[in-house]
Amino acid sequence: MEDIPQEEILELLKAMVNIDSINPPGKEMPMVDLVYKYMVDAGLEVEKVYVAPERYDVIAKLKGKNPEGIIFTGHMDVVPVSDDEIRRWRTDPFSATVIDDYLYGRGSSDMKSGLCAAMVAMKYLKEKNIVPSRDIYLVATIDEEDFMQGSKALAGSHLIEGARSVVVCEPTNLEVCTGSRGRTYGNIFIKGHTGHGSQYGIANNAIFLAHQIVEEMLKRDFEKFRNKDYGKSFWQPLAINAGVEPCVVPDKCTMKIDARLVPGHMPTDIWKEMDEIIENIKKTFQGFNASIEVIDRREPWMTNKDANIIKNVKSSLKKCNLDCKETIFSGTTDGTILRRENRDVIIIGPGDLTCVHKENEKVLIPQVYEAFNLYRHMMVEN
Template identity: 25%
Template sequence: MSSSSRWPRSDSGSGSAGAEVAARATVSEARLVELTRAMIQRDTTNPPGDESPVVGLLTEVMAELGCQTEHFESEPRRASVLASAGDRDGSRPVLLINGHIDVVPARPQEWSVPPFAGVVKDGRVIGRGACDMKGGIAAAIEGLRACRDAGVRPAADIVFHLVADEETGGQHGTAALLRAGRIQADACVVPEPNELSIGVAERGALLAEIEVFGRAGHGSDPAAVRSAVYDAAAITRALHCADFGDPEHPMLGRPTCNVGVIRGGTAPNIVASQCDLSIDRRTLPGQTSSQVLDSVRDVIDSLGDIDYRMTPTVFVSGSEIATDHPFVSYLLDACGRAAATEVRGSMLSTDARFMRNDLRIPTVVYGPGSMRHAHTADESVGVDELCTAARAFATIFATFDGQSM
């Protein structure tokens, strides 16, 4: 290990006001933008799912920072990078940074620039994953580098889980680490795009396939038989944006349902014998898969005698942390020193749910960018937001000592 990658031997400056100011001041915009661009240029589209293009880059970056690094694979090419800065001897608290390195597919013809070029234009980094969430990961890494360069030893052991597969449910990433017993921390920050707010609550989701069955007949006499397309249309009207009678969550509102895909029929002159729907039913924290499935069935069954079969494909639980939790209060203060921030909820789901629901690790979402730009053509993140987030992470690493937990 080169001398440039060693941390200060003394931690006497850790946690002091001077240390955090020095760390914030050492954040480099150029270095941060270049790392964001470099990550975007490694195509990690999921599906099909292959995070290996960015693993070497991240391993090299984290090792240069003096971190112990390791690769975790649930199967070939589904790799996560685990990195830790600190002694990990149990003498200090552990702060986990969990961020996903996979991205959703991009259709180049819909973009004004190549989606994996990492173009910088008008103060924004443009590219698939710029916002969701390679920019957030780069900001957290830059925060750690700023501490190192300022001679500030973090007040806690810092662990990075840069994981595979969040975009399709996390089974090859955070969920696999959970099953393997590899997640231990006193607190966690997930740098998903959250407009630099402290995310404390998020919806979950149930994805399901609904097969609607009818009886085929001649298109000249549709009333003589049963059209699956007609019944599927009734289900679509009933489910789409339905009110399921759930109580209103103060930050998440009421759950929604989107009928996103319809496939049915064989020809215009044949009454359809089958029509299939794909739905996305959002949920609130605490709701179970069976409860949500029953709520969808109740709506469909209220329509009368429709022959259908519903098969759940993915269930993602909602999650939350109390707004008055000490870790939330700490982050409001720490991140607020970089820029004013607030507590909010999210209509989307993140890997924070694994730490909150399964391990009871206090977890918040804090990162640059907006979900309004995620998954879009010309996805982008502001350079100023990246720098603000990096300064916030530098403050967190310099000051979080777990004492308020």
């Protein structure tokens, strides 16, 4: 089982990277059509699952010996390319370009290469009439880069209810991530009072009040949640918006707050801390008022070391003559959502997380071939 269809893998990956599937706004439909057609042509059971207008997940299934299946999942959307960023690209980000052993393009690492490798692996088993050890599902999702609507629509679906394990094909340089940080984010709305910009101190400047929140955030280092494998949790403001016009003291300020969490530190803990900060500032600054809008809560997780999927990937890596390096994933993925239905999750895929969401995103082509080989071994491993 060592023959690798390199040309097919590379041509499919090029076709995927050539598709501009940026999100927001959510332009995944050409990717949906490509994934759907490829899997149908491979002779697999395939369904499009409606999530929102012009936005569908794709599920493909290959029946195996055991109905307790494994999901291989990847998202079809990519982050946008800003006007400033595009000037720093050495290639057109939506025209897959091979330079030396690398394929350049938006989504090459995050994460069309992993999705591509899993798709070709399923097709390979079908063509060779190899019956996998258990039912295999390919789950291609929309909206992972924003609100994860795709995985949220599928997590409890009857279409994948038999699946007990999940392989998230995100870029890890083929290292095994057996856990992931959590994330929660939201808006803080700070209210002050307007006044003339020439009159200092007669109004409550909402930006000054927002500064009080930032000062208090810096004092809370979450040391008590430190984890030997994950480090410690942290939070930070990622955006601020305020101002009426240059001569008016702003009476409103919005801050976007983002927190990254280690296992044992839950999203609810973060917003309790923020509530405390707001209440404490109210005692000091008369007229201070602020409210919280939580946009999303993604809990951190760790998979039990004895889980079958971890045994599977370790055995498969050995058979593929690949090193078995265990680590944790610093971001959040669809795996966070899919595991809520009592599934064991790992993250392993081609590509390097350090080169994504930025100019000159690339993936090492031989590593994509290795991912294909690994995934097909995992699909037949008990």
